[in-house]
Amino acid sequence: MLPSQFLRERRPEIYSDTAGRTDYELDRAVFDHHLETLTRRNQTHGFEIFCRKLCERAICPNLRAQTGPDGGGDSKADGESFPVADELSNIFFEGEANSGRERWGFAFSAKGEWKRKIREDVDGLIKTGRSYDRIICVTSQYIKSKARAALEDELSQSTGVPITIHDRTWVIEQVLDHGRKDLAYNYLGVGKEITDESKLGPTDYSRLQQLEEIERDLARAASGPGIGRDHVLDALVAAKLSRGVEKPKVETDGRFDRAIRLADKYGNLHQRVEARYERIWTAVWWYDDFAFLNDEFDAIAALSSEASHARTLGFLVNLGQLLFTAVLHGHAGRQAIQLDKRIARITELLTPMGEDGERPNNQLEADAALLHIEMNWAAMSRDADALTAIWRGYADIIDRAKGLGEFDAERVANLIEAAEAVAGDDPAYAELIDKLADFVAERKGESQGALLLLRRAKKLELTRHFEMIRLLSKAVLHLTKKEHSHSLEDALSHLAIAYRSAGLSWAARATCIFAISTMLIEVEEGDRLPLRFGVLLKIWISLSIDLRHYPDIAVALPLLKGVVAGLPYSDEARAQFGKQIEEFEISAGSQILNLSDDELARLAEWPDVLEQNEIFLVRTALLYALGYEDILRGDGSIPEAETAEGVAQKFSVMLSQPIGSQRPENSPILNETSKTQRFTTRILGMMVDVRTPGSDNGILVAEMLLSSLEAFLATAIEHRIMPHAEHFTIEVSEDDTCEQPAFSIDRDHMVGSLQWPTSLPPTRFSEQAIIRDLWPSIAAQLLDATCIVPDVENVLTALTREERAIDRMTIATTSPNSYHRVFSRYLTRVSDLVETDCRPYPPRTRPKIERIDIEGLVAKQSGKSRDELREREPRGESHRDYGIRTVIDLHLWDAANWRGAGFLGNEEGYPPFYALLFEDEAAATKIFARWRERIGPYDESDIIRLSIIRRIPNIDHFHYSIQISANPDRAEMESGRIVGFTARSLVTEATSDRNLDTFLELYRQFGAYYLIPAIWNDGMDEPRFLINLPVLKRALNVYEAADLTDQHIELMAVKQAQER
Template sequence: MAKDKESHMEIISPSQFMRGLRPEYYSDTQDRIAYFLDTPTLEYHLNSITSRNQTHDFEIFCRKLCERTVCPNLRAHTGPDGGGDSKADTETYPVAEEVAALFYVGELKSAQERWAFAFSAENKWSVKVRSDVKGIVETERDYKRIFFVTSRFARDKVRARIEDELSEQFGIPVTIHDRSWIVKEIIENDRKDIAYNYLKIGEAKDDPLRLGPTDYSRTKQLTEIEKSIDDPDAFAGMEQQRVTEALLAAKLSRNMERPRHETDGRFLRAIRLAEADGTYRQKLEAKYEHIWTAFWWFDDFHFLKSSYETFETLVLKSDHALNLEFLSNLLQLFVNSVIHDHISRDECRLEERTGRLKDALGKIATDKDRPNNALEAQTSLLIIRMNQAMLDNKREELASVWSDFSATLEKASGLGEYKADRLVQMVEVAGNVAGNDPAYNDLVEKTAKFVSKRKSEAEGALILLKRAQKLDFDNNFEMIRLLGKAAIGLTKKEYTEHLIEALQLLMLAYRSAGLLWAARASCAFLAASLVMEGEEDSALPVSFVPTMKIWAWISLELCHIPDFLFSIQLLNGALATLPLADDSKEKVSEDIRKFDMALGSLLLNLTEPDLRNLENLPDILDALGLFMARSALLYTLGHADVLRADGSLPEDESDEDANRIFSMLASQPVAHNLRASLVLNTEEPQTLNTTILGMTVEIHVEGSTQSVLIAEAVLGSLEAFFATAIEQRIVPHTEKLRLNVVECTKAPEPSFEMSAMDITGTITWPINLSPSSFENQNEIHKFWAKVSGHVLAACCIIEDADKFLKNLYTDEAVQHRMTMVALASTSYHRIATRSISRIADWQDAIQKSYELHSERPALNLVPLTEEDDKIESQSDRPPMPKDHRAYSVKSVIDIHAWNQAQWRGTAYAQFSPSQPPCIAFLFENEEGGRKIFERWLERFGTQDKNEEISLSIIQRLPKQNEHHYCVLLTSKLPETSSFKSNQVMTMASRSLTMTPDNGTNLERFLNSYRHFGAFYILPALFGDSGIPELLFDLAILKHNLTVKLAANVGEHDLESMALRIRDFS
């Protein structure tokens, strides 16, 4: 009995096996219209057509049969019944090439050529065919082929001889189809409905068609798809989408178990369309599904064997493991066929085919920079090893395979893109052969833990996502907290849809908080996720369009020109290829026009140095359809004559009118919101910047691709680190932090040195270490965290650093936010196949350079009134802004230098009656004191012309000696017109209470100051003799000095800071 059962298992057909394993893949319709007709009955009716006077019916029957088998584009008959006029009974009508490509039956050439058809039931068919062919040729209608269909039997040798004779005689290929061909097409290929409907033979089952619920849905979907495919205009400009629809139609036909000729025809149509317009993945998928269908639905081993080689050649060009998975699956069909004794190992050339696949997978499996791809390849190699052990009956080798599967699971735990479902399914299937192997039992345990952990992480992340979805962007910091943790938990292949939702919100939350580099990184991650979905589904998700629109706005806000060009290029591509509704297309087109205007406004406000870097840009803008931006750039470069010559500026438009138009464009509010330094990514030095907590962070790079990637990662990581710090009572004391990236051939690892005295930092990076290297990602991510920690310590005042860091790393899991941001370069490369974009990437579009002219139009900016959208607050104190750019730091006080200098007092001096007096600041530490004034000289020069250093003397302090006074040093307040109502400013200050016994020195100084209207400030050191040593080489001339009585200091005066700090308020 056991042997009989084993034999039964071996001879089971593929379709039987798959139907039992996956019944949902097959038709669920129980009752169908069935046509009953046997071969003898059909042959009898064909033999008696003439005697029953059915020649007209036979003509229609033949035409319908030829439409199903030869070509669908046939006219009705052109002569009397029976072709008595010796002309064609029917002929093809011309069909446009793009329509013919949509046929899934017949031969494509019929669309471009005129073919003639003659049908006959006469007994002497050989005479009739000669007569009909001669008559058809004599019509001189330029037929390229002639088909003759007879109801009579024709011996193969006779038929072939007459075909050759007539083809040679008339120079037109002649094909004869006899009764045997009719019987084969009607009976064997299940076209009995044609005989029933047009010859009135056979019978149809009386039961009405009762479709199963799944088939009902499939039928409706297939009907709609075929209707859209038949319309050649339905996919105009969206040819790749048509490929997707054609392949879906073929799969639906397969799953509904339609006749094979229909299903094969639909697959061949999908393959044809993919070859013409599809992506590489679509070409693979169409051919793969055709082979897969032939095996599992039609038990066609021959088709698998004959098609594998060609498909293998196409697939092995790829270095993407998911593409090679197609080949792995087809190889598995050979393995299954060998196991069940359908074919032998030699017959399917299993060893050599396996060897070629192993070689290709082996190369991918060792690629450390593409870990997900490598692990997918390693999984396929393990499956091959398992198959080989089973085929060779070496089950003892399976234990090592199970152990390696366990190791793969461990690697997969940190790789979100890895298709874990495939490995889990393979572990389940392997149970059929593993028995009670301890290594397999261990694998099952690890798989259970892996699935449980992966699922629990994702389920927890979904809770955070749902909470974030209920918030609005007034709570953007809370959204960043929630989504930063949620996104990392959703980076699993099976949760891609939810990951995309989280990234969309996170990107917008970062942008609303003014953290544009973090927003850009999230946008790149999101776009890469959508592209990967599109690669696998052979259709880019429509949500790619709004993602690119956001990227374009982020790029504009960063003044990142290459990124902006790239996003517009992708938007144009999406507009041309995605299945968007007409109103959606119009909306995207309108958005692109807005981007065009916004970029034009930005370009008109650039400085001459920036414009010189854009002399090659006009032709690129033209190629991308950004015509207004091109016109604006050419105009401000001084090339109005070019605009006149190409009609961009009409002849009837005066120079004054043109200037007025461009002045209005330059005055748009959008231009005033885009004030960052221009990012061009040339191979020259450049500076990238951001604003965090109101503090400007600049990072200088030399222009190499690696240095740009490092700068992007640093800025994005800093933004992610400090994203929610506004709510944590962290106060920056520095206006600007300057960082430099230095690439070094000798550096063994990245290092960071921070000079707190200069507020500068240097990142030294090994020249051979890619910032996106996966192998070193753990160390690199720790390095970004180290840089952020140094910046926090050097630039901010924080009450409880331990509590802040614990909250940041434990409650907020900031390390996950930083990790996702730091992966931006990998995401960008996934989309663009390059790590960064440069203007030179569009070199092919550049026809000439437009040099900046020395004489160019001067624009007259027009003050435009903006609508006041502020909401009156019910509180005296407005709510804290949620945008880091709404904060600013004004500081002439370098905290670290002042701390080191140890300010102890002031001294007054005047060395000549013709020179203004001096105020000397007495310091104990020379290095600190010098550093303070050296920085001031670097920033303001020997004369503080703009009075950036605010110096106040407050006299008559409450409850103090009348000669005691307070000295305050801080930054000057900004002009009221430049200060927005919702802006929060942080100002560092230093104050000191002076306690002289009398006011002689101060009054002498003040009298001299009133006389000259100016004074010097300089550092002084306490000497060993007790006499201050004045450092005249560091003196700075000033004119403004505020002298107030404490009683006259108002609540909002700068001097109130000193009174509060020193407890005089």
């Protein structure tokens, strides 16, 4: 059975469904006679029109008709090509290449004296002086091949122009063998049109509609904005549609040739291979042309040898299957079609990919392809044992595929099902089918559930971002499958937005980069870049500005500009993008103008980076802040006519933008090699600060660490988890001696230490089992060391089992590999952003820029109050909306066991001592040592809040409560942030007021006191005062319980005293 018959029976849906299609009936002998007798019927003019139409299809689509009377007229040419732009000639799918660039002359004749007529026509065309690049003569007469070739050589040499002569043989072949009978019928009136039985099938109707629309789009692009990368896919789809409706072979082949041409010019390697593969696949399965496969295989194999993805080599594997088919079914000999040599070459290309464990999806694709080849060899040799081993190999492929979403499981499933013909009753194959059925059911079931979660999340208001994070992170886990890539992009995009709304910029950044890489993977495989890609880039840029991540800004802004220019956005959308890009640059510029002097100095090389990446507005702000107004005036960035006052006003406006006025919590991220890098986030109000070496490993570990912590604790606010530490530092160090990462916490100082093996890239796939387990371990230790967790068991169960928070961490730590898929590097440094060395711009005298009260000006102009202007839609709780103020190191206070307070007089002329009595001297000493590290020996800013509350109802009259807490930060409170406080209090069971009144009298006398530790434990008659660690304080809060209001933190001490 011929291939076209076989496949038509098995897959009729890919062939035409039109019954009794319109056709033309034309007998070869009748057509030959008609051409022979043209002059007798005086049909020479009709023949010239026919020849022009035939040449338009077969040779030159851009052919201009004759001018003047018959016989070539005034122009001496029966037809002439006209030049067209490359963009137009690129979309031609009929005719020959280069006809758009060159000028070709055509002469058509039905005269019997063909040789004399051709000489006259060529001579006439040469004498026009039009400098033809080629002359083509078509005659209705038969010419012997030898005579034709001799005349072509003679005329080409004498004129210096290539001459081509086509005779009646060529005309008959082009009409009858290439599906152009309609030309003979319409222009020569020969033949018969058969239309009465034609019925266009519904599938063909849809295909033709799509084909016509694509051809219109290509024509519009060619005559308008130009052909580009997006049209590579259009051209290939058009060829496949033409194949599907079974257009004439020459037309379908022409469309495939066009697709190849556009792929070579605008496409990537995958698209170039795919276009050639489809051309060959069509030749075999539609036209039974194994000779074309044999002729073209080596060329596509050579092109495929450059591929780095097994999926690209998959095209070659499929063609290898055709080689086996040709031999097995007797269409070609094993040696003639070079089966062994060619299959060996495919195996050679796949083997290194199958050994590369760092790219697990690619490795699995390669292993599956190699099994496909082995199955063909086993089937050819009828080796039942080998086939049994292959079925077990496919079972292993299915097991490994369960954790790899990018793997094209559907293709392997189809192949396994199709292998039934060679498997027979093999029990191993039966087991494989059972495993495959379970795998497909699980995969489809998970995906359906994930799509339900996605739909639910998209219906939620953004204020419910924590619920969105729960739903979308679970959806993403089950959408990481090839067949659901578009839904995965959608879920990731919404998840990134939800993370950002929750104030978790690192998790949002990781998710956003994952989404970007997912889209670009589809583009690599021939998909069209969606318009929403620009929106996703805007999210990334917003996050980069939030994080002050300048390498990301320098990469993402130019990328967005290119996407806006290259994708088919409407004029309105382009204008909106342009406005948003300008706003991004103003925001980044505002941040730069608000940098500290030390931070600004770190950006001394960045003016040239920004210039080479065409981020001019930010460059202008940076150079101005560095003191280089003269350079800005010299290069025209500041117009010559602009006054100094005008310049100052413009930079005042930029400086005073709200984003620039916000208190930054992190240092600028520059990915410097030579300095320790600092990465910061706020989780539950607690600052988490990661300090790391500037090595690739160090920076990537810091990014992954913060992304994973944010992801794990994203919803912790709703579980009422509260930190008792303001700040937690994690110090990353590289170690040549350790084999695995190790993390520990010094609870006394709230510092974590992460030792990372120097030789272990955090992106190495073979070590991911270890690395993946590390992030939850760090999160658990940090949670235990820094937070108060109500109902610990239930909260942890909810996070890990119900919310799948550990899986959220896995998603968030993919960012380095996702970044690499996009930019072929794991992170970006200055050297990646410039083509030439950067000139340093050391800071000069910094210009004084006046800060403008923009909010006040807007309020005045609008007639609204500041509060009215600040009103906004509810946005839900954000981790950035929380803060922690504490001077209580919980672990040290627990260890020290605070028992009370005591008073001690001082030398004459010095304030008194107020002592906090502890049992454990080591812990007490650490408490005061840390206070002195943080505050110094004098609490000038009144950070420690010491309160004495007297006359508490329902307890002894002389008893009073002592409370230690932190004073609120005024700026933090005014920002609207919800600030949590930790406090310790206890009741002193005094028997009279004498000692307290004595101390208070001394305090009033000096207006100050020394806060010190003292040790008092069982067996001691009196406390031992440690006067070597004093903290001088001026503020002391003394309240009567009755005077307290709900605004006083001291109410907590009253309640605790009453509940003793």
